[in-house]
Amino acid sequence: MSYRIATIPGDGIGPEVVDATLPLFQTAANTHGVDVEFVGYDWGSQRYLEEGAMMPDDGLDHLADKDSILLGAVGHPEVPDHVTLHGLLLPIRKGFNQQVCKRPAILFDGVESPLRGYEGGDIEFTVFRENTEGEYSDIGGREHVGFDHEVAVQSAMFTRAGTEAILRAAFEAAREREGHLTSITKSNAQAFSMVFWDEVVAEVAADYPDVEVESLLVDAASMDFIRRPEEFDVVVASNLFGDILTDIGAIVTGSMGLAPSGNINVDGDYPSMFEPVHGSAPDIVGQGVANPLATVLSGAMLFEDLGEEAVSEALWAAVRDLLADGDAPRTPDLGGDASTVDVVAALETRL
Numbered sequence: 001m002s003y004r005i006a007t008i009p010g011d012g013i014g015p016e017v018v019d020a021t022l023p024l025f026q027t028a029a030n031t032h033g034v035d036v037e038f039v040g041y042d043w044g045s046q047r048y049l050e051e052g053a054m055m056p057d058d059g060l061d062h063l064a065d066k067d068s069i070l071l072g073a074v075g076h077p078e079v080p081d082h083v084t085l086h087g088l089l090l091p092i093r094k095g096f097n098q099q100v101c102k103r104p105a106i107l108f109d110g111v112e113s114p115l116r117g118y119e120g121g122d123i124e125f126t127v128f129r130e131n132t133e134g135e136y137s138d139i140g141g142r143e144h145v146g147f148d149h150e151v152a153v154q155s156a157m158f159t160r161a162g163t164e165a166i167l168r169a170a171f172e173a174a175r176e177r178e179g180h181l182t183s184i185t186k187s188n189a190q191a192f193s194m195v196f197w198d199e200v201v202a203e204v205a206a207d208y209p210d211v212e213v214e215s216l217l218v219d220a221a222s223m224d225f226i227r228r229p230e231e232f233d234v235v236v237a238s239n240l241f242g243d244i245l246t247d248i249g250a251i252v253t254g255s256m257g258l259a260p261s262g263n264i265n266v267d268g269d270y271p272s273m274f275e276p277v278h279g280s281a282p283d284i285v286g287q288g289v290a291n292p293l294a295t296v297l298s299g300a301m302l303f304e305d306l307g308e309e310a311v312s313e314a315l316w317a318a319v320r321d322l323l324a325d326g327d328a329p330r331t332p333d334l335g336g337d338a339s340t341v342d343v344v345a346a347l348e349t350r351l
């Protein structure tokens, strides 16, 4: 098989982790008889500062014919975060109807959790985050700007189709893992959207009698992600709640530098996009110490999504093996003193 994959390294450490890992993906693919061509796009904040837009007007047209997309990160100290997000990331997620955001949180062997008493293998869950609507819908506005009676309105929109899509993806995953599902809401306070969400959960659950369903309020869930992370298996949440909870998931499993994600177009009409959960990390940019593993695992998810299980599994195995080896290089976020390229070289050897 042969694939064309768009790469958008983006800002900050994005280019550091994407440029370093592309040769690794080549190796993993070629070893298993898979051909990949990477087509790079230098979109992001630099382009915004020079030309006034994060990507060209016809940006999505460039990406539409690719088999998949790998993104680094966006975010620049001189550009407001809502500009970087709304100028690149959200248009791709929404424009390509990537309704499902899948974010595994795994405590690997050899990685220390900041939580006391947890060892590798103890924590392993996946958060399914609704990705194109909910609290991040582009509905709202500001009026009376500058007056005392200035007003800002931001509406959350939940459609039956979008809610059902994320729930079905989560239920499918729970069934496949023979696990249970936790739906996270705030139905006590948000009596329209979240009560609706609960109703759709009940409807979809009827098609998955084998999946055990638990429901948690988001404040309690935030506590339980720390108090009893080992008990979660598949977690499903709205756009905002999923965004927040996955940062907790990333840190209880060791580092932001380890957490991968996929933004998935369920129907296959458009390419899906894979990216590390972390941002552009301006505090460590240019030092060559960004952890590349979140990007490597995002690549592993990308190949799995393309149906290239062997390539995906080779990448997962290389990461697992590296982390379990106490003598292998690791970046400072994991307590080591190795550079990004040291870690990539050690993975290359394992592949």
Ligand code: NAI
Pocket: 013, 017, 072, 073, 074, 075, 076, 077, 081, 089, 256, 257, 258, 275, 276, 277, 278, 279, 280, 281, 282, 283, 284, 289, 290, 291, 292, 294, 331, 333
């Ligand atoms: P961040 O994820 O960039 O950084 C948070 C902390 O984690 C920092 O201390 C950073 O050094 C560390 N970190 C992150 N990735 C790492 C890696 N690969 N290796 C080692 N350490 C790592 O989040 P922050 O600081 O809130 O945001 C920075 C910028 O990134 C902002 O402009 C924000 O808008 C943007 N951002 C972009 C995202 C995206 O592109 N998907 C997601 C989150 C934030």
Ligand code: MG
Pocket: 243, 244, 247, 277
């Ligand atoms: Mg986030």
